[in-house]
Amino acid sequence: QVQLVESGGGVVQPGRSLRLSCATSGFTFSSHGMYWVRQAPGQGLEGAALIWYDGSKKYYADSVKGRFTVSRDDSKNTLYLEMNSLRVDDTAVYYCARITGASLDYWGLGTLVTVSS
């Protein structure tokens, strides 16, 4: 069955960096675009970073552009999100989601990132 498992979250000081991973299984990873969606505490969903199935295109929300980098390693069936210059308002649960067509048909359970001094 399809599984997406995020890891790498934790508590980090403002200005520092963190790398999130999303390990996948149960499907052909290299055939799907992938998406990082985040949710601040008590708030709604915000798309953060999207990468095409072949890695050729990447898209970022304005709020993370220039600070976050999405990448993928198809040999490891893993999606990454490198987050630099973290700010307090980056505090959120970060979900990875599989894209089929243009829809997010499978989601992980999320990993919590807390940016605090």
Next chain:
Amino acid sequence: DIVVTQSPLSLPVTPGEPASISCRSSQSLLHRNGYNYLDWYLQKPGQSPQLLISLGSSRASGVPDRFSGSGSGTDFTLKISRVEAEDAGVYYCMEALQPPYTFGRGTKLEIK
């Protein structure tokens, strides 16, 4: 950038009654291929979001047929024909036309 506006933000519903949520986009989501790139997601309390409806009206696998999506262009509606207790949660629409996609602010459906 596309702006997606949902209403209402809160929706109390009695079990067995119908419910309706509106989603309006600042730009047409009708692709030249004839599909509307608008999805609906449900986030139940304490859970990850799950896909309900894709391309405006196509129910995802395993979604009960009491859920239906309709609309085209800039105006869309999610309808639940008869609400059940398990339908409680926050419903989000998302435009899937212009990456990175944009979510609506969510509609919290509360069971009376």
